[in-house]
Amino acid sequence: MTVELAILLAVVVPFAGAVLIPLTGAKPNLRETVTLVCAALLFYLVSVIYPTVAAGGVPEVYLFEMLSGLSVFFLVEPLGLIFAGIASFLWIATSVYSIGYMRAHNEENQTRFYAYFAIALGAAMGVAFAGNMLTLFIFYEVLTLSTFPLVAHSGTDEAKRAGRVYLGVLLGTSIGFQLLAIIWTWGLTGTLDFTDGGILAGKADGLTAGILLALYTFGIGKAALMPFHRWLPAAMVAPTPVSALLHAVAVVKAGVFTVVKVVVYIFGIDFLFDIGVSEWLQYMAAATILIASLVAMTKDNLKARLAYSTVSQLSYVILGAMLVTDLGIIGSGMHIAMHAFGKITLFFCAGAFMIAAHKTEISQMRGIGHAMPFTTLAFFIGSLSVIGLPPMGGLWSKWYLALGTLETGKLWLLGVLMISSLLNVAYLLPIPFRGFFSSPEESPPLKSSHNHDSEYDHTHDHDRPKGIKEAPVACLIAIGVTSAGCLVLFFYPDPVYDLMRQIVTP
């Protein structure tokens, strides 16, 4: 099969799946088979594209002219391929996981869930392969709208509120800032194609470029750069697989991916470096990194803590991009991948804790390791990767980010990275440690009486160290795969690295 066809199919397959799933909605097994098949097929397609791009080719698929002189088309370059690869691979994992999760949790409207999930993946593919800013924007918005039903899945008032925040922030930023920036760029340059070395060079003076850069970075609400990060913690009311989708597979990754894409192909590293307008955004990113980490410390709810951790990790990527140095870009590109694996593992584990032991608060998780050794171990692995310690893939991305900061000679940025890594240690590692090395009985009485009741029940139901009580096997498989991924990426990060290399040294 030709690469062009593969690209086209890669976008079509998930949408096709979204059509099939409701048709098969009556028979859950069939429905979930469809999901899995689509996921597998998608990953296969991406792997078909890989060799061409790895060999330095940029396959292109022209779709149609939308506005006069402005077309919709796909163009696969390394960064997009990385994103596509991660998303498609993790879709498999997530589907497996959600089968276990959704059933164990017997959620409602599972068909709707799988359908929109597929659409979201299709949109993610579109974002990854977009050949110009217009195409990217289209799929970006599709992604936003298709994930809304997932966030508001349960339909409770809380979920609806979360949905409003989610939609409000994401549409607000994208229409309010990003669209404006896009149209402005179009007005300035007469093109929106992603081209090496950027399109704005020579077309926009420093001030304009600065404003534009700000409009883009904040307009890409999915990158959750403070102060537009509220939607991410709010969205954690959604079922865990959705959180996985948001935090690791598609949504936030699409955000940071877009940021990097804009920096590299719209502004161009050199141009941006020369005018140096990105500096204050480095500050913003650094601030986000630290503040979010600190907030994460204070959260007792596990998913909330992970959410804020994501916020801070995303800013790593933005920071890397804003360094506008080769190593910085490489670092951020790799961080997209590494963080994806680490964070999805963590979320899977959080979900596992919840469905197996009905624990959502960290303070309840003392000694959880006795009941769920495997999950807790995986959580440990994921933590290491997110923190960036060997032998996990997370090391590499942070490594290159650090080199990037050195390249710019901004040592204090390096400091920021280090501090936040320490903070990561502080808010992640205790969980597995307590899980293993402290026994449930020691768990202190909790503040609110309500929690106390639940705690009480749990002690009755599960927390006795009598035997193992793990999550459904489907979940465990998924967890195993992703945490293995973290390890693999430590020993074999080359594909990602090589692809990123291509970007900075064409």
Place this chain on the structure above:
Amino acid sequence: MEFLGLLNYWIIVVLMMTGFYIIIAHNNLVKKIVGLNIFQVSVFVFYITMAKVKGGTAPILAEGIEIYSNPLPHVLILTAIVVGVATTALGLALVVRIHDAYGTIEDDEIEAREKEL
């Protein structure tokens, strides 16, 4: 002379504004229609006035008459009059129905009743 020449127009303006005032200031639906009539009629007069030529006669060709008044505005106004009466008829028909439905033709009372709905 200039002043006298424009005097007619000014009177007409006063008439128009009387009608306009009746429309917007009055509460009674029929009265509003009356206002519309007066407003329009004054506009007609305005047209006819501009058509007049000193010493001219009605624009009906006849021997030995050189100066005619301008026929075009006459034509326009013939049309406009019809439009006027058409509008009046419709408006009045609506008033009748409104009276059936609300039992009043005073605007504010109607609004009060609508609030209740």
Place this chain on the structure above:
Amino acid sequence: MAVTGFAVARLRNLFSVVMLTGLFSLMSAVLYVVLDAVDVAFTEAAVGAGIATVLMLSTLALTSSEERVSEAEKPMWALGLVVVTGAVLIYGTLDMSPFGDAYAPIHHHVVPRYLEKSGQEVGLPNIVTSVLASYRGYDTLGEVYVIFTAACGVLLIIGRPKQGRRRTLRMLVGEMRHGMRQNVILRVVSKLLIPFILVFALYVQWHGDFGPGGGFQAGVIFAAGFILYALIFDVDTARMVVPSEVTRLLLALGVMLYAGVGVVGLLRGGNFLNYSVLAQEQTAGQHLGILLVEFGVGLTVAGAMITIFFTFARQER
């Protein structure tokens, strides 16, 4: 006139208001004559003073004849708005050429051709008619359609007589007609009069090309005849004389005749509403066409007026 205007604004009794409005338009009609606009005067008298007044009276009969004194009287904003608008208008008049000035641009751009050529081109002495029916015949078609629309609209809005107590428009002229019933003279006179009115209508219809008059005025007068009949005798009797089907037919046929003539012109190789092609030689064609369309106008207007009036008349309070 101004006085009347203000009086209308002040008065509360709607009957007198309406009467004054009639008076108002009558006066304007007189003014038109003074200003050489005979046709317009004719129409204004027939419509403004005639039909419109009758309609308003019937409405009053059907609703209430007193305007309630509302405390929120003379809202200042309205006055302000009016004053401003008026001021703007006055400002606009400042550059107008003085009244009756023969050198005003309007008398020199388009019109001269009508004055000089219409004799040969259309062949009618009454320039107004030629312009109305031929040069700007399309406007007139539109005008006829406006009245047609109004008639249909009235039918649509208050078309169906509701069941129940038949207290019809007799209310309107209740006392009046009560007098009339007895008043033999009036009955006799009107009996004599009405035929003449109808004949006069026909005269106006056909004479329109030469003197003042034309389809529109004719139609109105024709209708007026019936309305008078209805007022003096009985609405229902009058209805028997011209049943609603007939009036509807008039209504429809009139407009179709007009538009039809246009289409014929179109089929005979001219543009829409080109009468010249209706006959061998231009003026003959023009003449024929104008006669026909004027007749169409007459039909529709008569039909429309009668329809509207009777529709009102059939209402009950």
Place this chain on the structure above:
Amino acid sequence: MATQYPALQVVLALLAAPVCLILRRPNAAWAVATVITWISLALALSLLGRVLETGVILYPMGDWAAPWGIEYQIDTVNAFMLVIVTLIGSVVMPFARASVKAEIEEERIYLFYCMYLLNLAGLLGIAITGDVFNLFVFLEISSLSSYVMISLGRDKRALTAAYRYLVMGTIGATFYIIGVGMMYMTTGSLNMADLAAILPAVADSRTVLVALGFLTVGLSLKLALFPLHLWLPNAYTYAPSAVTVFLAASGTKVAVYAFIRIFFTVFGGVEIFTAGVIPQILALLAALAMIVASTVAVYQTDVKRLLAYSSIAQIGYMVLGISMVTVTGLAGTIVHLFNHAIMKSGLFMAMGCILFKIGAVQLDQFEGLGKRMPVTMAAFVAGGFSLIGVPLTVGFVSKWYLVQAALEKGWWLAVAAILASSLLAVIYIWRVVEVAYFRPPPKGSAEVSEAPLSMLVPLWILIGASYYFGIDATQTLDIAFAAAETLFAPAL
């Protein structure tokens, strides 16, 4: 024969109206109206084609050359308007059949279609004519018929709505006539092209200035430019569904067209518009309309009324485009005329379907509607996206060009207003969506019951169109830009 299309475009509908009156049978009347509308659509399309090929078409009525006779001057703008009006008209007809049967008494239906045809003819007449007074006559035909049609709504408030519209509309028309009179006084002509040629010579006259003022106010009343929009919400809310669909899509649009025509053709050569203060005022009002109307829309509980307010906001978009006096801005307006026509008529059709089934469009009647009328609600959501301006919809296209035009002009506030009002659109659309999809249907009414196909198909045709022309906007854009350029070209 093709040379006669311009006349037939209007005259067919005019001739058909009395036919309906004579037929007096609902279905026959409907059939006649439908056929005529579809023929007119064909005519309009062929006219547009010819104009795009051969340029302006002149059609002197009765072979009396302008300025002595009335002449049709059809350039791209007219032709495009004709297409819009007839297109919506032809899509509405199949929809109207069931909806009108449901909302209007049997014995009035034939008159209704008679009115509908007259309204169509009136709008077409406005859109096609090249004579300012002729424009007035047809304006009146369309206005009178729309007053009547609005008054046919089931709710008795329809009557007062129609009456208020009648009063304000007539004031508007009278203002327009005053303006025309003053123009005539100073130029002696009524023909648009002729006026355009003469006016520059007398531009400094105060009379002309006042004339322009009165024309502006009069037309603004007709197109419901904020703050002269007061007649619109009730009129749209209480009119029968089919009427709302048609008027919302074509009535105000044609008024906008007349606005454009007066400013850019008649006063094309005159500085007082292009350089004067009027554009700023218009821009200000437009921005206000966008913000205020959208905000009001957010607080409506009657969804039809909500859409009516959003229409006012959308008219703001169009006027904004006009007020920029640049090709891009004008093109944005013209393309938005089309885009808004299809999306808003689609949304109002959805309302029609819901009225047909549920009998009311209060927000709380929407509970669980996502399950009860899935097809209709899906259409509503899709149309809502277009209103918001989500990419791939027509709304996105118009917004794109309006923003671009504002950027070229450096009007940051305008840009902000456009984006802000689209964010408000997100809110008011989402209120409906949440009620429809996240609230359980009220007891006992949970079963699915959809409107008949004759209503759903037109609905989806419009929604489909609003995506088709959003995905490939090149045709509409080319026409719009061509039109805008002809408007800026010196008048013929």
